[in-house]
Amino acid sequence: MLSCPNKVLTALAVSLLCLIFFTPVNASAFSEGQAQLQFSDARGVDVAPGVLLSTRASMQITGLINQVQVTQVFVNRHPFAVNAQYLFPLPSESAVHAMTMKVGERTIVGKIAEKQQAERQYRAAQRAGKRAALVKQQRANMFSSRVANLGPGERVEITLSYQEMIRFRDAELSVRLPMTFTPRYHPRSYAVEELRATANATNNGAQGWLAPKFVEQLAQQQDFIDSSREPLLQLDIEIDFGLQLEQIRTPHYQAQVSNLDFGRYRVQLRDDAMNRDFVLRAKVSPSQQAQAAFFRQTAQSGDYGLLMLLPPSDQFSAQQRLARELIFVIDSSGSMHGSSMDAAKQALFYALDNLDENDSFNIIDFDSSARLFRPQAVAANAFNRADAERFVYQLQADGGTEMAQALDLALDGKTHPNYVRQVVFLTDGSVGNEQALFDLVQRQLVDNRLFTVGIGSAPNGYFMRRAAHVGRGSYTFISDGNEVKTQMQDLFERLQNPALRDVRLSAARAKELSYWPQPLPDLYFGEPLMVAIKLAPQQQDMYIDANTQHGPLRLTMPMHETGQTYPHSEAIARLWARQQIASLLLYNPAEAVRPQVLDLALKHQLLSPFTAFIAVEEVATSTVAQHKEQVANNVASGQRVQRFAQTDGQSLWHLLLGALLMLSTAAWLRRERRQAHG
């Protein structure tokens, strides 16, 4: 009888030992996991991250154009040579027109070449032990740079020059410089070819696609390698707008703004947070606002003009208010989790509060599948709005981004003679199949209008702009809750006022004008027309035609007197070419327009899906690198790195521990009782 409690005690001791023994074992596995994160690629195949990268950007905003130089400084802290690569975003409309590589004191000017040819040159240089740099466009707003044979301790600088039209709307100019990506979701219906390309994006050689590699604490990781490194981002902006600006703001970044002279400003920024888009906004006082501006210049390939025109505001007023049906589409996929989802919900609450009693509305929520708030649009009465608020309130951000289903539901492909049907689409646009979605929008638009609202700290700006262009609406960005009110107010102003439709340009006594983008977007209240035109040698007056609520509108641009000469030669020609490339690729299959795009890109020295910049050293002075390393991107603010699900369970431990405790205490109690009785 005595052996029974002994057994129990032994079991108890064993279970305690188990606990004590197993816990530290697991803790060490834990710290190994941490260590892996810091010192090597998670798979343990790559070398440790020892390549530092910092970015310097300088912008000159002159008139309507922003000229930007972005310098990426690669420093190799490894004791051996590496091939470094980096994936980075640029504004989707940027025209990248020059690249240089600086090794020590030598500067090598990069050349534009057909992409495959450039890749071959790069690989040959890599094998020969020459330092080389290759810059490619991987997606419309995703670019990659590669540096071959970066020796130990060496520093190579790649400088890219690009230009873009500044965005001008509601008497506010804005400039955006994206810093990182929101991971893309590749849906089920994704074309097989692209999927293969993505699946094989295992970062091999010059040919393979790169997949972005994300870390959560980029600055800390780099501090770990070199605590006296340069800040990750140094940005210098010079603004020479010729007009007095009010409130230059840089939300989320602490920038120094100084006013140099009348209409001239300098903005400086040193920062380590590469986790959200840099945005600069500045107001032009309404009294100063010009209704039109025209710049012209003579480039090598002829004369070009850049026109900005703000249609008179009375053209937007309606004689009679048409009834509206508003369809709100909200993205509740996993990538929206956190602050993005909160901002999207707030925007929707704002919209619901500001609906007119006479309007009708519906809500579509989508992640892996799409759900309707009501089967049909319902009247915007107090009851339905309250119900809709509950519907929005309970939305959870999880699942995939099956955007096609939602667009298919939202754009009904019908005409609506008695009312205006507007679709407001709130998303971060983290999709990889943009072109398929643009095709869908174009097919099912008919007289619907699509307004995109880009949500989050690093939304897919390319998707927002192009979807709105194809959807004949306009686009807005909301980075977090603080911006909801102002941005939604502007959006509602555009939704409420009828647009100028079918905007066209023509010239007196001439064949068709060559102007881009084409077709021109519909113009909403507060938005100017921005168009680049190739001018004839003796350009006659130009006419701008549009359809308004009141009937056709014709504005005349007299050519003999207007036109300031734009200082940067080739700048407008490049914009013209870049807009043409964008329009060609947007409305045609890529392979069909390849020769045209390639020709334009080579002629105007532009980076495109079919061209790349390559710079190679004359002589081989480095050792052939055996390792490669991709510089990581910081995760966008409010996002987390994509992970496998948490699937550890302690149920067996609970069973074991529970059984041991119960058995041992039961046995002890029994023995006590027996002793008490005995």
Added chain:
Amino acid sequence: MAKGKRVAARASYWRYGAIALFALGASFFAQGAYMQSKAWLAQWLIERAWQQSLAAPGANIPPWYYADTHVVAKLSVPHLALQRFVLAGSSGRNLAFAPTHDEAFGPLGGEGASVIAAHNDTHFAFLRHVQVGDELSLTLRDGRTLSYRIDSKQVVHQSDTQAAAASGLHLVTCYPFNSPVAGTELRLLVSASLISSSSRSTTNA
């Protein structure tokens, strides 16, 4: 007498302590038993939903009336003679009931990479026993049965989702197995590539 009383009092303190410990043990045991029984009973309900969804392809049949998910596939491991019914969506709640298809990756049976995740103490506890070269088979709701052969078994960090980028079927569970500490950052990734695909006409079972 007084001494005897004190001894008796002390003994009763011990008894209360032991009873409390017993209750603690019972709650641990109940918790563990609950997790296990939830996991295995749910499989039985999901199997019923699976039979129904084979009979009605295209319909998303919830395994119980309030479920917000549906069964998407049957995973079998012939040489271990076991099968698991897979639910759509890798949320923590779904994972308690069944292996789940992580929709952030590709579709099951598609051209690209698809990922199924499950707990390492229930549905995917068997993953420690599979070997490179073993075969898996996956039956989809449209009646197709796909055969895969395991070509790698590796431990990766939870953020290394690129490790599951290659075309094929990836089974994921937490690593190490039977750890008493929750929240490990490591995953066991079993990757298998497609070897054959057969479309079988489904009979109403």
